Amino acid sequence: MVVDDDREIRVLLKQFLSRQGYRISTAADGEEMNKVLGDWQIDLIILDLMLPGEDGLSICRELRKTSKTPVVMLTVMGEENDRIKGFSGGADDYIAKPFNPHELLARIKAVLRRTNMVPPASQKAYDQVLCFDTWRLDISERRLTSNSGTMVDLSTAEFDLLAAFAERPQQILSRDQLLDLARGMVEIPFDRKIDMQVSRLRHKIEEDPKHPTLIQTVRGGGYVFTAKVTLQGVVE
Amino acid sequence: MVVDDDREIRVLLKQFLSRQGYRISTAADGEEMNKVLGDWQIDLIILDLMLPGEDGLSICRELRKTSKTPVVMLTVMGEENDRIKGFSGGADDYIAKPFNPHELLARIKAVLRRTNMVPPASQKAYDQVLCFDTWRLDISERRLTSNSGTMVDLSTAEFDLLAAFAERPQQILSRDQLLDLARGMVEIPFDRKIDMQVSRLRHKIEEDPKHPTLIQTVRGGGYVFTAKVTLQGVVE
DNA sequence: AGTGCTGTGTTACAAATCGTTACAAACTTT
DNA sequence: AAAGTTTGTAACGATTTGTAACACAGCACT
Secondary structure, three states: OEEOOOHHHHHHHHHHHHHOOOOOOEEOOHHHHHHHHHHOOOOOEEEEOOOOOOOHHHHHHHHHHHOOOOEEEEEEOOOHHHHHHHHHOOOOEEEEEOOOHHHHHHHHHHHHHHOOOOOOOOHHHHOEEEEEOOEEEEOOOOEEEEOOOOEEOOOHHHHHHHHHHHHOOOOEEOHHHHHHHHHOOOOOOOOOHHHHHHHHHHHHHOOOOOOOOOEEEEOOOEEEEOOOOEEEEOOO | OEEOOOHHHHHHHHHHHHHOOOOOOEEOOHHHHHHHHHHOOOOOEEEEOOOOOOOHHHHHHHHHHHOOOOEEEEEEOOOHHHHHHHHHOOOOEEEEEOOOHHHHHHHHHHHHHHOOOOOOOOHHHHOEEEEEOOEEEEOOOOEEEEOOOOEEOOOHHHHHHHHHHHHOOOOEEOHHHHHHHHHOOOOOOOOOHHHHHHHHHHHHHOOOOOOOOOEEEEOOOEEEEOOOOEEEEOOO
16 A cells, blocks of 8 residues: 555556556555555555655554554655654655655565565566567566667666656656656656656667657657557566 | 674574574674664564673663563573573573574574564575576575586675575665675665675676676666576475 | 747766775685 | 685776756747
8 A cells, every 4th residue: 555645656656566466555644544454454555754644654653553564664865864763663664755666666575575475476577578669678687689689788767768668658758757657756847857868768779869760759748659569478 | 683792603693594584684782783673673683691882681671671572692601690680681582602503593483483473484495496597596505506517606795695686586676675685784874895796796697797687787776686587496 | 931939959067876996804714 | 823715995987867058849929
């Protein structure tokens, strides 16, 4: 369960973690959280420290009196005191916003393992290879190769951006969405980070970066990955 | 968690108990122990009675004021008074040095059972050989061999790091997590230990350490073991 | 068609992060 | 005790990422 007053975070975490095989409930505050807890068996709670009304820390403390459900606390970057307080409130782990969803996933898995709960099905979800144009993008091996077999060095940001695109072809993705999907970050006004990364990625994968065919610009809207993407599962 | 000023005991107990399926943090004195307790959920503390600075007995008494974490006290052979003092300080059990690690394990299990905590899954899970790329990693024999049968010398740290990776493939592991998983240590700010160990390990297992395919860097996130890992169980 | 405004692409450079080298300290083996 | 090995630290180099500024493209209005 994801407890955060920021609707965008709730929606995006639900989408991301659902794709990893988890079933996600969401709540905007402590009251809603307790209602969900009353109705559903919850294996782990991702709880924002800064909530309106009752804050995450006291919610966590109250929860600890009656429940052993593991808690991963979302804090504000750099607040070491909040981190320590989170643990003293009974949290099992913490992660600072802005965060990379993959790191959150790793922490969730670690916490569940620590509490002897079985992660969802397997890592098969990660054994996917996405094929487009003359490229093969291996998500679990974090590798891009051309059809002829030669590997292209992609930086962390470039790989994550390309993965976000390839997983959602033919959808216009705003800069805000791309930042969140690829980097787990929140956009600030007039932010040009994504434009820079798109330009760099185009230089690595487009035949003619000045006239891109894979990643196309939607003026005022963001970018769209227009390549036809096919999923090539790896047979075991 | 193992609290003992004797580094040898810390390392050996960590290795032995890790092989039994426990995750071990270590501390050299009470101050370090409290730091670890502030950051991590600890199920049981193995605490040496004779510590520099504040002794184990008073550490245990202080701990008992704020925590129910079970404590197994390490005492000196023949000190009946220490044994009695240990219990009066709140220890849950004691064992005299020099001790048989298997007896310590039995006492740990007994204490955990008494406090209704479930030990981790069976130790069968640890009689395992993990295969990836052209390598075979034997966890219980602590050995890495190539598919052609030649052995590679790995130092303790290198082996533990590789095991941590191979047991959690496709998951981004932060430096903090790696330090904990592989070394039972807590990261200090701007710590580069893991980076150094990763570099050394890459030189031993990667085909081209400058363009690593097994251990990949996630900038700002840590490292991820992207090799496909298969479990080859050892037939009993 | 011309003009002005807004949005995007690119370049240059600075900042941040990670990889490597060298060497010292700690540990292990002979 | 000496030699060998492992680990950690500091500093420098390499790579990645972000920012700012300028150039160019697209769109709306006249």
